[in-house]
């Protein structure tokens with residue numbers, strides 16, 4: 001029945017994961033997105049997560065705003081402080097500032113594979129870009145994908161993920177972290 | 189979580205078909221990538237030098253170049269073409285990179301969906317943020333009048349919005365507190381004496397003697413100014429430093445006057461009286477340029493050396509020695525006007541004394557004296573003055589006090605109106621690049637002022653203490669990411685060839701995230717408040733280009749000239765015939781202020797306490813740089829300097845951790861360490877300002893050291909200017925929860 005190759009499906013999955021880490025707004029963080037997420041959890045048989053998300057959503061007055069506040073607090077600016085800026089170089093191989101050495105290495109990797117960021121001033125090591133790039137590699141260069149995961153993505157994502165899992169108030173980002181982890185870990 | 193399905197299994201299941209999981213349909217069409225054929229290393233890995241930077245880690249504005257590698261700024265250096273700072277920049281200038289790439293910096297517009305002071309932030313679009321700012325400010329204006337809006341601006345980027353609120357919206361309630369509390373008194377006092385604001389215009393490289401009252405160069409670092417000072421010393425100038433503390437400058441001095449804080453005016457009066465009595469003043473200059481010499485002479489005649497010695501707690505002989513040294517080297521003496529001068533609430537008179545002493549020595553327009561550089565003027569382009577209403581709601585005039593206040597409205601009058609609603613309510617607040625929580629004493633009054641507002645917006649580069657009180661918080665591009673201020677000046681040493689320079693700030697890298705500049709933000713708010721037709725320029729770049737056109741230059745031309753245009757300059761020496769010095773000032777008399785410099789005693793230190801004074805750290809620009817990783821590591825806390833004999837009596841040792849409590853019972857929120865030293869008076873403790881932020885958004889700076897500002901709760905207000913004296917607070921040290929009395 002499956003007409004797509006696993007690589008193509010992985011590309012879609014990475015795109016989906018990248019999307020789920022963008023700032024939530026009504027344009028995409030809508031019922032369609034939600035039903036895909038819930039179905040994905042269903043397919044994975046992550047019943048507890050599915051149940052928790054469904055329950056929290058049903059109990060919320062403004063679910064979108066809740067997730068926006070959580071996104072801002074975790075990833076942008078917050079009190080007591082931004083929990084986990086979604087950039088590799090804040091967590092890995094540097095002194096905690098943006099555009100550290102790993103960001104430059106990541107940019108170089110994109111270049112070597114024949115890609116550049118559309119907006120040049122953007123930081124290359126944002127998690128959304130890295131997941132989007134994994135989607136590109138999934139289609140075109142599985143070996144490159146492995147290398148990217150091993151040398152550039154997983155080392156910082158591990159640290160980032162634990163910060164988010166520890167500090168998240170909202171189940172949405174916990175679930176997203178686990179999904180990213182699940183789909184980017186070495187072969188299970 | 190129990191993983192029921194492995195990834196491999198999941199990917200192989202049939203149900204991954206698009207019908208069940210239409211993943212592709214719920215993601216955005218575009219990714220952040222474009223195809224870019226790989227160019228081998230070498231062509232893009234080289235480091236480029238980008239010119240046109242103008243530093244703003246402090247406000248000296250040294251000219252920079254940026255080393256940019258693949259769009260990343262990797263290093264800042266002085267622009268080798270600069271005739272000001274040259275190739276040199278200071279530690280803070282270097283650390284600008286860490287501000288640029290600080291992950292705690294503001295990135296997107298934020299809306300506070302929690303309370304002021306306890307914010308819950310939500311990222312919103314610029315559209316929504318600007319709509320909210322425009323409509324809320326308009327609502328305040330309609331309900332309470334334009335005067336119902338107060339503004340606290342600071343820095344080059346705040347000038348354009350400040351002009352909008354003053355000239356177009358029409359509020360007088362603009363308080364550039366940091367200028368007001370810093371150089372404001374100095375400028376007013378010199379205006380009332382020389383008719384010009386002094387800047388730091390002393391010709392130190394060519395001086396035979398330099399007098400610094402409280403200035404602590406070396407700790408206070410402004411590159412070309414420090415160069416000038418050091419050149420003077422290198423050329424053999426004698427240095428007199430008046431300071432209760434053995435500062436970096438005191439360490440280089442020929443005479444260190446360890447004065448009792450607050451008494452400097454008495455010291456200066458005694459010197460002037462001595463010069464007059466002993467006929468050691470410049471009679472020719474006084475006759476030609478000074479007004480009211482006889483009144484002045486009479487007004488200071490009580491100031492004998494012994495009188496001052498007693499007040500200042502220094503030997504009469506030492507005061508005499510200083511007077512003799514100045515007289516011997518006159519007129520080539522630099523009496524430094526000071527910079528941050530609001531100390532004790534008697535400061536206008538002290539600064540007038542600086543100016544009068546300069547005149548008595550004839551040290552104006554001569555080598556080594558007070559000499560204004562002849563720079564080039566570039567006319568600014570800004571909002572037209574269209575607001576009506578005149579001075580009707582001017583709090584300063586309504587209060588009929590502080591007649592010699594620097595421009596703007598004294599912060600205290602704004603806060604009074606906010607808190608009491610009288611003479612009218614102030615319900616809208618715009619904070620732009622300023623942190624009035626730390627720049628103005630008595631933080632609770634600031635909190636009370638903000639809490640009663642209908643709307644508060646802040647624009648800043650970093651989160652600061654004040655931004656926690658914003659309803660809408662907007663992220664501004666920093667000085668490395670935008671066009672801005674046009675810096676002009678001359679070569680730093682007047683002994684060198686006379687030259688002028690023009691250096692507009694140009695971006696070294698593109699602005700990241702959704703940061704915007706002041707012209708965009710102000711114009712968009714103006715449109716939403718109904719003033720779209722008054723907009724003078726559409727972009728910041730257009731503004732700079734129009735301003736440069738006034739001197740036949742353009743951004744394109746400046747780029748060709750490596751960021752700095754240099755042209756022939758003019759000899760700055762000489763004094764015009766009509767230059768007048770008001771030794772005795774009638775306007776002051778008319779407004780019931782002392783017309784001749786007068787010493788006004790300050791409160792004595794109560795038993796068991798010590799006086800808290802503060803100054804600069806060479807690696808920080810107050811709270812602006814608190815969160816900078818490099819600078820923080822260079823000096824993570826601000827030790828409290830304690831006299832060694834006092835420390836011994838108290839059983840305190842170098843490095844002991846302490847907090848502080850002031851005479852009004854206010855405790856510091858954080859701790860610092862003790863520095864035990866003979867280099868401070870027994871009745872005084874000192875710490876560097878700009879530490880111990882309580883804003884948890886500053887992940888590096890939060891609670892690092894003690895915030896002296898928190899302890900400055902007692903207000904002394906300078907009667908002429910309305911500025912707050914900030915060195916009249918008394919403290920005790922607290923160790924292990926025990927409050928320790930300070931022995932006499």
Ligand code: SF4
Pocket residue numbers: 243244245246247248249250273276277278279280281282409410411
């Ligand atoms: S003195 Fe230092 S911080 Fe100030 S403008 Fe110059 S380089 Fe920048």
